[in-house]
Amino acid sequence: MRIWRPADAARHVTVPLEHDDKYSRGVLGIATGSESYPGAAVLGVDAALHTGVGMVRYVGPDAAGSLVLQRRPEAVRARGRVQAWLIGSGIDAEHRDASTERALREAFADGVPVVADAGALDLVVEGLHRSTGDPGRLIITPHAGELARMLGAARVDVVADPVAAAHEAARRWDCVVLLKGHLTVVAGGDVVVGARAATPWLATAGAGDALGGVLGAMLATRAARWEVEPANSADAAALVELAASAAVVHGIAANRASGGGPFTVLELCQHLPQVIAELAQLATREPEG
Ligand SMILES: NC(=O)C1=CN([C@@H]2O[C@H](COP(=O)(O)OP(=O)(O)OC[C@H]3O[C@@H](n4cnc5c(N)ncnc54)[C@H](OP(=O)(O)O)[C@@H]3O)[C@@H](O)[C@H]2O)[C@@H](O)CC1
Numbered sequence: 039m040r041i042w043r044p045a046d047a048a049r050h051v052t053v054p055l056e057h058d059d060k061y062s063r064g065v066l067g068i069a070t071g072s073e074s075y076p077g078a079a080v081l082g083v084d085a086a087l088h089t090g091v092g093m094v095r096y097v098g099p100d101a102a103g104s105l106v107l108q109r110r111p112e113a114v115r116a117r118g119r120v121q122a123w124l125i126g127s128g129i130d131a132e133h134r135d136a137s138t139e140r141a142l143r144e145a146f147a148d149g150v151p152v153v154a155d156a157g158a159l160d161l162v163v164e165g166l167h168r169s170t171g172d173p174g175r176l177i178i179t180p181h182a183g184e185l186a187r188m189l190g191a192a193r194v195d196v197v198a199d200p201v202a203a204a205h206e207a208a209r210r211w212d213c214v215v216l217l218k219g220h221l222t223v224v225a226g227g228d229v230v231v232g233a234r235a236a237t238p239w240l241a242t243a244g245a246g247d248a249l250g251g252v253l254g255a256m257l258a259t260r261a262a263r264w265e266v267e268p269a270n271s272a273d274a275a276a277l278v279e280l281a282a283s284a285a286v287v288h289g290i291a292a293n294r295a296s297g298g299g300p301f302t303v304l305e306l307c308q309h310l311p312q313v314i315a316e317l318a319q320l321a322t323r324e325p326e327g
């Protein structure tokens with residue numbers, strides 16, 4: 039399995055151009071968080087804005103929305119067009135209220151790429167993305183326990199062979215699978231790559247919610263380019279590479295936040311802009327391919 043490195047990730051950072059405005063850079067819709075887990079919404083929005091995106095539209099319960107705006111007044115709560123969705127983090131599939139249920143279903147139906155995490159994964163198993171959206175443009179981000187639940191497998195079996203499990207899920211649900219762990223495995227089509235975690239200190243509650251924000255922002259900004267250059271549009275391999283790149287960005291930021299010790303997820307987010315800046319610079323030095 040190829041291990042994805044910073045120089046690879048650098049090619050998937052979308053740098054704004056002179057003529058860009060906030061819409062042409064890409065808008066990310068985020069439908070995350072709940073009464074029980076409002077923090078997941080804050081972390082995903084904070085990570086997305088620090089990774090760089092034209093706008094975040096946050097759709098979620100008022101309690102979570104208030105916390106999101108307290109932390110990040112840049113987030114917009116008005117509905118409107120988006121170039122990608124991040125859904126499910128901080129949502130319990132067994133206790134979705136009616137408006138959350140509607141928001142998740144509308145995201146799948148929107149026809150733009152979707153990152154589905156935690157409390158949206160059961161809807162992928164249900165096949166919702168097949169009937170309403172473009173299934174090839176879905177990235178799911180389970181941890182081993184969540185993937186085991188989706189597959190009806192034992193968690194130990196997913197951990198023992200994460201590549202096989204990720205491939206099986208990608209084939210079964212016609213999507214890209216980013217399986218989180220010490221080694222993050224990304225599979226889609228017949229492509230599989232790995233991203234090594236920078237530090238086990240990253241194993242902390244909320245780290246995956248921030249990864250969703252990083253990936254969502256990288257996807258929305260790239261999807262905005264696909265809208266104007268349809269010839270370069272996403273195939274499974276492109277989405278696998280983009281997702282692995284998000285894991286690399288997240289891992290580097292974690293390493294810097296850690297410095298060999300514990301850190302909070304918001305501290306990880308604060309390192310994201312510099313990581314993105316350095317990768318953007320690296321991309322100008324690395325030839326494509
Ligand atoms: N700040 C926020 O808002 C945050 C919000 N978050 C949000 O929370 C939601 C649920 O996500 P999750 O990954 O925790 O749930 P889930 O996949 O059901 O895994 C549970 C498994 O863990 C295990 N387990 C439990 N306790 C254990 C223990 N003490 N020691 C050992 N094992 C233990 C338990 O196993 P069992 O007890 O059955 O053996 C079960 O299998 C999700 O929406 C996420 O986004 C999180 O990101 C955190 C930050």
Ligand SMILES: Nc1ncnc2c1ncn2[C@@H]1O[C@H](COP(=O)(O)OP(=O)(O)O)[C@@H](O)[C@H]1O
Pocket residue numbers: 180181218219220221222235236237238239240241242243244245246247248249
């Ligand atoms: N042992 C580990 N070493 C390094 N990174 C890890 C380890 N365990 C988990 N991670 C990373 O931490 C994050 C945890 O995500 P997740 O399980 O979704 O947690 P949460 O739902 O609390 O945010 C993922 O990015 C995963 O790759």
